[in-house]
Amino acid sequence: KVPQSPTFLKTRTAHEVLETLNWAQVTSDFVIVTLAAGMGKTMACRHYCATRPHAYLATVSPHTKNVHAMLIELAAELNVQEHNPARLTRAIGKKLERIGGGTLLIIDEAQNLVDDAINQLRHFVDIYGCGVALVGNDEVYGRFASKSEGRSYAQLRRRIGKRLNRRQPLRQDLEAFIDAWGVTDPVAVKTLIGMGLKGGALGQIDKTLKLAAMLAMANDEPINARHVETAWKNRDVEDIA
Numbered sequence: 001k002v003p004q005s006p007t008f009l010k011t012r013t014a015h016e017v018l019e020t021l022n023w024a025q026v027t028s029d030f031v032i033v034t035l036a037a038g039m040g041k042t043m044a045c046r047h048y049c050a051t052r053p054h055a056y057l058a059t060v061s062p063h064t065k066n067v068h069a070m071l072i073e074l075a076a077e078l079n080v081q082e083h084n085p086a087r088l089t090r091a092i093g094k095k096l097e098r099i100g101g102g103t104l105l106i107i108d109e110a111q112n113l114v115d116d117a118i119n120q121l122r123h124f125v126d127i128y129g130c131g132v133a134l135v136g137n138d139e140v141y142g143r144f145a146s147k148s149e150g151r152s153y154a155q156l157r158r159r160i161g162k163r164l165n166r167r168q169p170l171r172q173d174l175e176a177f178i179d180a181w182g183v184t185d186p187v188a189v190k191t192l193i194g195m196g197l198k199g200g201a202l203g204q205i206d207k208t209l210k211l212a213a214m215l216a217m218a219n220d221e222p223i224n225a226r227h228v229e230t231a232w233k234n235r236d237v238e239d240i241a
């Protein structure tokens with residue numbers, strides 16, 4: 001038996017992500033969500049798309065960072081069948097065109113995108129009236145701040161309607177997550193919070209607790225500080241966390 005991670009929790013941070021995505025969808029705006037690793041970006045985006053109509057999530061990678069590769073990825077995600085590259089942008093745009101309470105395109109791991117690809121997304125917002133959310137680590141926003149020169153940056157910058165940025169996880173989020181895992185031993189809780197604050201946030205705690213929960217199950221005990229310590233040592237990620 002493998003221990004189960006908690007299902008989606010509406011932590012404070014998750015709530016703020018959902019609100020920001022909703023803003024983008026309802027007002028057809030361009031928003032940026034940058035949170036440190038493991039703080040729950042992907043999970044909140046998936047939850048949003050699973051619970052709202054006309055919201056789509058695409059994840060870009062180093063392999064799909066260019067305009068064309070990104071469009072192919074979007075076409076697949078949006079179920080757009082268009083094999084003529086010249087008509088691809090329009091076909092995707094039509095699918096994203098604002099309807100009812102708005103449409104939303106969320107791009108996860110957006111730090112991978114090249115500038116031209118981001119400009120292409122701006123075009124969707126301008127022409128088709130959809131909302132776009134760029135989600136990723138703070139490199140996503142860094143490019144707007146650091147490369148202050150250039151007309152295209154000015155065009156992009158003025159379209160950013162809202163930004164949610166957090167580099168450090170909130171203690172209350174970590175506590176809620178640990179509580180959902182059913183850990184009550186105060187020493188274990190304290191150790192786990194320390195791990196989450198060091199980097200990797202909920203993701204780091206989750207990986208440790210999966211292993212700790214296995215150890216606890218094997219001994220037919222509730223998760224305690226010893227299981228957590230052993231799991232952490234066993235994972236051997238201290239120096240890279």
Ligand SMILES: Nc1ncnc2c1ncn2[C@@H]1O[C@H](COP(=O)(O)OP(=O)(O)OP(=O)(O)O)[C@@H](O)[C@H]1O
Pocket residue numbers: 005006007008009010011014035036037038039040041042043044136137177202203206
């Ligand atoms: N709202 C939540 N409710 C329950 N669990 C969560 C929540 N957010 C995050 N988690 C847990 O933390 C893990 C990491 O979350 P997630 O993958 O969403 O982080 P991320 O911010 O996208 O990280 P990365 O920057 O590495 O992509 C998840 O696998 C899940 O176990």
Ligand SMILES: [Mg+2]
Pocket residue numbers: 041042043108
């Ligand atoms: Mg993610």
